[in-house]
Amino acid sequence: MDFLAPRSAQEQMVRHVEEGCPYRADDVMAPEQAVSTGTTIMAVEFDGGVVMGADSRTSTGQYVANRASRKISKVHDKIFVCRCGSAADTQALTGFVVNYLGQHAVELGKQPTVNTAANLFKMIAYNNKDNLLAGLIVAGYDDKRGGQVYSIPLGGSRIRVPWACDGSGSGYIKGFIDSHYRPGMSKAECLEFVQKALCFAMSRDGSSGGVVRTLVITKDKVEESMIEGNKLPFGP
Amino acid sequence: MQAPVEHRWSPYADNGGTCLGVAGEDFVVVAADTRLSQGYSIHTRDCSKVTQLTDKCVIVSCGMKADAITLHKHLKARLVMYEHQHRKQASVTAIAQMLATTLYYKRFFPYYTFNVLCGIDDEGKGAVYHYDAIGSFERVPYTTSGSGSSLVMSVLDAQIAKGNQTVDTPPLDKRGIVELAKDVLSSVGERDIHTGDYAEIFLIDASGVTPTRFDLKLD
Amino acid sequence: MVQVEEPQDYVDVLQSHRGGFSFENCKRNAYLAAQAGIKPPTAMKSGTTICGIVVKDAVILAADTRATNGPMVADKNCEKLHYIAKNIYCAGAGTAADLQHTTEMMESQIELLRMATGTQPRVCTVVKRLSSMLFKYQGYIGCALVLGGFDVTGPHLYQIYPHGSTDKLPFTTMGSGSLAAMAIMEAEYNENMSIEEGKKLVAKAIRSGIFNDLGSGGNVDVCVITKDAGGNILRNYEKPNERKFRAQHKAFPKGTTPVIKETIMKLVSVETDVVMRD
Numbered sequence: 001m002d003f004l005a006p007r008s009a010q011e012q013m014v015r016h017v018e019e020g021c022p023y024r025a026d027d028v029m030a031p032e033q034a035v036s037t038g039t040t041i042m043a044v045e046f047d048g049g050v051v052m053g054a055d056s057r058t059s060t061g062q063y064v065a066n067r068a069s070r071k072i073s074k075v076h077d078k079i080f081v082c083r084c085g086s087a088a089d090t091q092a093l094t095g096f097v098v099n100y101l102g103q104h105a106v107e108l109g110k111q112p113t114v115n116t117a118a119n120l121f122k123m124i125a126y127n128n129k130d131n132l133l134a135g136l137i138v139a140g141y142d143d144k145r146g147g148q149v150y151s152i153p154l155g156g157s158r159i160r161v162p163w164a165c166d167g168s169g170s171g172y173i174k175g176f177i178d179s180h181y182r183p184g185m186s187k188a189e190c191l192e193f194v195q196k197a198l199c200f201a202m203s204r205d206g207s208s209g210g211v212v213r214t215l216v217i218t219k220d221k222v223e224e225s226m227i228e229g230n231k232l233p234f235g236p
Numbered sequence: 237m238q239a240p241v242e243h244r245w246s247p248y249a250d251n252g253g254t255c256l257g258v259a260g261e262d263f264v265v266v267a268a269d270t271r272l273s274q275g276y277s278i279h280t281r282d283c284s285k286v287t288q289l290t291d292k293c294v295i296v297s298c299g300m301k302a303d304a305i306t307l308h309k310h311l312k313a314r315l316v317m318y319e320h321q322h323r324k325q326a327s328v329t330a331i332a333q334m335l336a337t338t339l340y341y342k343r344f345f346p347y348y349t350f351n352v353l354c355g356i357d358d359e360g361k362g363a364v365y366h367y368d369a370i371g372s373f374e375r376v377p378y379t380t381s382g383s384g385s386s387l388v389m390s391v392l393d394a395q396i397a398k399g400n401q402t403v404d405t406p407p408l409d410k411r412g413i414v415e416l417a418k419d420v421l422s423s424v425g426e427r428d429i430h431t432g433d434y435a436e437i438f439l440i441d442a443s444g445v446t447p448t449r450f451d452l453k454l455d
Numbered sequence: 456m457v458q459v460e461e462p463q464d465y466v467d468v469l470q471s472h473r474g475g476f477s478f479e480n481c482k483r484n485a486y487l488a489a490q491a492g493i494k495p496p497t498a499m500k501s502g503t504t505i506c507g508i509v510v511k512d513a514v515i516l517a518a519d520t521r522a523t524n525g526p527m528v529a530d531k532n533c534e535k536l537h538y539i540a541k542n543i544y545c546a547g548a549g550t551a552a553d554l555q556h557t558t559e560m561m562e563s564q565i566e567l568l569r570m571a572t573g574t575q576p577r578v579c580t581v582v583k584r585l586s587s588m589l590f591k592y593q594g595y596i597g598c599a600l601v602l603g604g605f606d607v608t609g610p611h612l613y614q615i616y617p618h619g620s621t622d623k624l625p626f627t628t629m630g631s632g633s634l635a636a637m638a639i640m641e642a643e644y645n646e647n648m649s650i651e652e653g654k655k656l657v658a659k660a661i662r663s664g665i666f667n668d669l670g671s672g673g674n675v676d677v678c679v680i681t682k683d684a685g686g687n688i689l690r691n692y693e694k695p696n697e698r699k700f701r702a703q704h705k706a707f708p709k710g711t712t713p714v715i716k717e718t719i720m721k722l723v724s725v726e727t728d729v730v731m732r733d
Contacts, residue, residue: 058622063634066614066622087620092590095583131593276502276631276669383526402713419702426698427528429502429669455521455665455672455696 038207040169040198041071041082043139043149044181045162046190049218050139050147053194054082055169055202056210067210076101078217079117079140084167085154086133093134097121114140118150118158126156135166141217165197169205173197191216195227199234248300248348249274252430254384255285255296256420257354258396258413259362259377263441264354265410267417268296268382269425269452271433281433281454288445289315290325293355294438295335298382299369300348307347310338328355332365332373339371346370350381356440384424384431391420414439418450425452502670504632505535505546506660507601507612508644509625510653514603514610514680517657518546519632519665520673520691528672532691536678540565540576541685543604544678548630549617550597557598561585578604578611582621590619599629605680632664632671639663650679658693665695672696 038059043052054071057064071083073094079101083090097120105112118138125134136152151164163181165173177197185193194214202208212227227233255268268286272279286296287308295311297304314334318326326334332353339347351367366379378396380388393399395416396408408416417437425432432452439446462468487493505518518535521528537545537558543565547554564584565576581602589596600615614627626644628636639660648656654677664671675693680686 058620060616065616066624068624069622086618087622088586088590088594088616088618091586091620095587273669278667278669400713401707401711403708403711405708415702418700419704422698422700426531429523429526429528429672451699453672453696453699 038169038205039071039084039167040165040173040201040205040208041084041135041137041167042165042170042173042194042197043082043137043163044185044190044194045139045147045149046185046187048147049141049187049216050149051187051190051194051214051216052080052082052137052139053198053212053214055198055208056213057208058087059207064209069210070213072213072215074098075117075138076105076112076140078111078142078222079114079138080215080217080222081117081121082137082139082166084135089132090134090136093121093124093132093136096124111142113142113144114138114148114150115142115145118148118152118160121152122156122158125152129154129156137164137166139164139217141219143219147217167208169201169208172204173201176200187216187218196234199227199232200236202229202232203235247345249302250299250348250383251279251301252383253285253298254380254382254388254421254424254428254431255298255352256380256385256388256392256417257296257352257364257378258392258417259354259364260410260413262356262360262362263410263439264294264356264362264364265413265417266294266296266352266354266438266440267421267435268298269421269431269433269435271431271452272301273430276429278433284436286436286438287312288438289331290355291444292325292440293328293331293353294440294445295331295351295353297349297351298385299350303347304349307338307349307351311335314338328353328357328363328365331355332363332375335365335367336371336373339367339369343370350385352379352381354438354440356442360442362440382431384428387424387427388420391416391423410439410441414448422452502632502668503535503548503630504628504636504661504664504668504671505548505601505630506628506633506636506640506657506664507546507603507614507626508640508648508653508657509603509610509612509646510648510650511646512610512681513650513653514605514612515650515653515657516544516546516601516603516678516680517661517692518676519661519671520676521665521671522551523670531673533673534676534690536676536688538562538686538688539581539602540569540604542575542606542680543578543581543602544680544686544688545581545600545602546629546678547601548599548633553596553598554600557585557588557596558600575606577606577608578602578613579608582613582615585615586619586621588619589615589617594618601627601629603678603680605682605685610680610682628660628664630664630671632661632668635663635667636660650681654679654689654692662693662695 038057041054043050052072056069058066058069072080075081075098081094100120101112101117121136121138135154138150141147149161149164150158151161152158195212198212209229211229214225216223252273253269253271258265270282270284272283286294288294315326335353346369353365355363357363364376364379365373366376367373378392421435433454435450435452437448502523507516516536520532522530522533535546539545539562561581569576594617597617599617603612613621613623614629615621625646626640643656658675661675674691677689677692678686
C-alpha cells in the first residue's frame with residue numbers, strides 16, 4: 001500500500017524468537033514485540049444515532065494477551081472511537097484526544113461535535129504517520145449533524161461514511177456488508193446487522209474473537225451490550 | 237504489521253543437557269542428566285543420553301537428540317558387524333577410531349552431537365575420549381560436554397587434575413569420583429536452565445557397567 | 456543503522472543534558488557494530504512467570520525468583536515484586552535493570568505526589584504514568600508489568616506492556632512462563648474466591664511456570680494487598696526447589712595456592728593536625 005512506503009524503507013531485521021516466549025528475544029537493543037489488536041471493528045449510522053461494534057481479542061503474535069478487551073473507548077459523552085492496530089499507539093492517541101476534546105468542550109460550553117473529535121484524531125494520526133500504527137473509526141451523535149461515522153485508516157486520512165469497518169477481520173465481511181446494507185435501516189436492524197457481521201468476521205479471522213461488544217448511541221442514551229463468544233447468534 | 241522479520245529454517249536443534257566422563261586407574265565414571273529441552277520448553281524429563289555399546293564401553297552425547305539417536309544406532313549396527321567379522325567385541329580404542337571416521341564422513345552436514353566415549357581399554361585402564369561435532373578426538377583423563385560444560389570443566393580441573401595447586405593430596409577413589417559427579421551435576425542443575433530433572437551415573441569397571449540414578453531439580 | 460544527530464549548537468547540548476537517558480555512546484556503539492562487529496553486552500533479563508488476581512477483598516500478586524542471563528541462571532532468588540506505594544505493588548518481567556529503575560522511579564514520584572496531595576495514591580495514576588513513559592520510549596524499555604493495588608475506588612489489577620498498552624483485568628499472567636500459568640488461571644479462577652484460596656491459586660500458577668518453563672524457576676513470592684493493611688510481601692511463600700544433594704568437600708589445605716610474590720603498601724596515613732568537629 002502506498003502510504004506505507006516510509007515504513008517499509010526500514011532495514012531488514014533478522015530476528016529469531018523462540019516459540020512460545022513473548023518476551024525472550026535476547027537482544028535487549030531491539031524493542032519488544034508489540035501488542036496489536038488483531039480485530040474487527042465496525043460502525044453504522046442510522047437516522048438518530050450510530051451503532052458501533054467490536055470484538056475483544058488482543059494478541060501478541062499468536063498468544064491472546066487479553067480475551068476481553070474493550071476496543072470501543074469513550075472520547076466524550078456521545079462520542080466514541082473504535083480502535084485497531086497497535087494497542088499502545090491507539091491507547092496513547094485516544095488519551096491525547098480525550099484531553100484536548102475535554103478542554104475544547106469546557107471552552108465551548110456545550111457538547112463538542114463528532115466532526116471535531118474526528119478531526120483531532122486525524123491531525124495526530126496524519127502528522128505522526130511514520131510512527132503510528134492506528135486504524136480508527138470515530139462515531140457518535142451530536143445535534144448539528146445527527147449520527148455520524150468517520151473512518152480514519154492507517155495513513156491518517158479522514159472520511160465521513162454511512163458505515164465503516166476496519167481491522168484484520170474486516171476484509172472477510174466487506175462483501176457481506178456490501179450486499180446486506182441498505183440506507184435507512186432502523187436502530188434494531190442496524191444493531192442486528194452489526195452483530196451479524198462481527199460474528200461472521202470472528203468465525204473466520206484468527207485474530208478476532210472473544211466477545212462481541214456493541215454500543216448504540218442516540219440523542220437520549222448510550223446502550224452497551226455484549227454477546228459471549230460461545231453464544232454467538234449468527235455464524236457460518 | 238511489523239518491520240520485516242526474516243525466518244530461516246534450521247535443520248538443527250539444541251536439546252540441551254550436560255554430561256561428563258572421568259577415567260580412573262581401572263574404572264570409568266560417566267554421568268549425564270536426563271532433561272530434553274527445546275528453547276524454553278521441556279520435551280521430556282526422562283530421556284537417557286547414554287548408550288551402552290559393548291560390555292566395557294559406553295557413549296554419551298549432548299547436542300541434538302535426533303542426531304544422537306541416529307549416531308548411536310549406526311554405531312551399534314557397525315559393532316554387530318565387527319563382532320561377526322572378528323569374533324570378539326571391539327575394544328574401546330577401535331570404537332574410538334570408528335566413531336571419529338563416522339563423524340568425519342558427515343563433515344559437510346555434521347551430526348550435531350558432542351560425544352564422550354568412555355570405557356576400559358585392553359590393558360584394563362580407564363579411557364575417556366572427547367569428540368567435537370566432526371570427529372576430532374583425544375584421549376583425556378576427564379572431560380565434559382553439553383550446555384553446562386563450562387560450569388563443570390573448572391570443577392574437574394580443580395578436583396581431579398589439581399592444576400595450579402602446590403600441596404599434594406591423594407587422588408580421588410571410585411566412591412569419591414561418583415560423589416564428585418553427583419555434586420557437579422547438582423550444581424550445574426542449579427545454574428544452567430537446560431540441565432536438570434534426573435541424572436544417570438554409570439560406573440564401568442572390570443565387573444561391567446553399573447547404572448545408578450538420582451534426582452536433580454525440576455525447575 | 457542507528458541515526459545519531461550531532462549537537463549543532465548550545466541548545467542541542469543543553470537538551471542532551473536534560474536528564475533521563477544519556478545517548479552519548481550511541482554513535483560509538485553504531486561505529487563499533489558496523490566496523491568491528493562488536494555487539495553491545497547483553498543485559499540480564501528475568502525469564503519469569505508473574506501473575507495477579509483480584510479476589511473479594513484483595514489483590515494478590517505472585518512471581519517466581521529466577522533471573523537469567525541467556526541460558527545461565529544469574530540469580531536463583533531475586534525479588535520481582537516491587538513496592539510502589541503502601542497500597543500499590545507491581546510484579547515485573549523483562550529486562551532486570553529497566554524494571555528496577557522504572558519501579559523505583561514510580562515509587563519516588565508517587566511518594567512525592569502523596570505528600571503533595573495528602574491523599575492515598577491511586578492505581579490509575581501509576582498506570583497512566585507508566586504507560587506514558589513506556590510509550591515515549593517505544594518499547595525499548597523492556598518492562599512488562601502486572602500492577603495491582605487497592606485504593607479508595609476498590610481493588611484494581613492492570614497489565615502493562617513494554618510498548619505502553621494497558622489492560623484492566625480480573626486475572627492476568629505475564630513473562631515467558633505466562634502460558635503455563637494462564638492455563639491454571641483459566642481453569643480455576645472465579646471472582647468469589649477468598650484470600651487464602653487466592654494465594655493457593657497464584658502459587659499454583661507460578662509453580663506451573665517454574666516447572667514447565669525453563670526461563671522461570673526458584674521459589675514463589677506472593678504479595679497480598681488489602682484495603683486496610685495495604686500490601687504485604689510473603690517472600691519465598693513456597694520453596695519447591697530445595698537443593699537435593701550436596702557433597703561434603705574437604706577444605707583445601709593452607710598453602711594450596713602458590714604465593715609467588717608479596718607486596719604490602721601503606722594506603723592509610725594518619726594526620727594529627729586535623730580536629731574533628733561535631
